[in-house]
Amino acid sequence: MNNRSAIDEEQERDEKMQKYVAQGFSQEQIDALLLNEQMVNERDAQLQNIYSNIVDLHSMFKDLNALVIDQGTLLDRIDHNVEETKTQILKANKELEATAKLAKKSKFVMIVMILVVLIIAMLFALLLKVVI
Template identity: 35%
Template sequence: YTTGGIEARDSGKIPEQHALLAESKRQEVLQLDNEIVFNEAIIEEREQAIQDIQQQIGEVHEAFKDLATLVHIQGVTIEEIDTNIENSAAATKEAKTEIAKASKTQKSNSSLLCILLVIFGVVLLIVIIVLAT
């Protein structure tokens, strides 16, 4: 081979190498573009997921606020029930005392009535004896 022959052979390879290099770079750029599009899609998907989570957290927050309101209302209701139970217990105790007094009074009145009937019977007997004589 002569130097001129090698140069001629190499000079044909240079445009071919440039074309291969350009094609390689073009494919590399396309691959990078695809990766960018893929990464952007992943980022967008994650942003949407984060927004969904934020919305769900907001809904849970509202549910807990409603629950806190219900618990507060029930606490007030329980306090009212407790007060009513205490009032009922006091009223029951007072009623028991009043019933005991009424029972004593009734027994006393029954005894008094019996005594009055006996006295009336004795007086009536005396009147009958006096009138019979």
């Protein structure tokens, strides 16, 4: 396939040379034209390669953009969860403090009740002793 392409290029070159000769160009002018044409074709191939690389680079940047957006969303969710956890911990601490105060009050009330019951029992025992 490559040989076929080389043969086709050679035939095309010969046809161009005959056309230029028919138009009255000198051999130097024809050589200069063919050289310029070859340089233009090489330059075009290089530009096509650069274009292809730019398209690939564009695709990579789009993929990178998608990854950055996904990671940003993930970081936002993590940040939200951390803030929510902090809020829940603060609420839990307040509830624990309230429970501790309530437990202290409950102990005090229990001691007072026991003392009241003991006083009533002693008064009742004293009354029974006096009556008997």
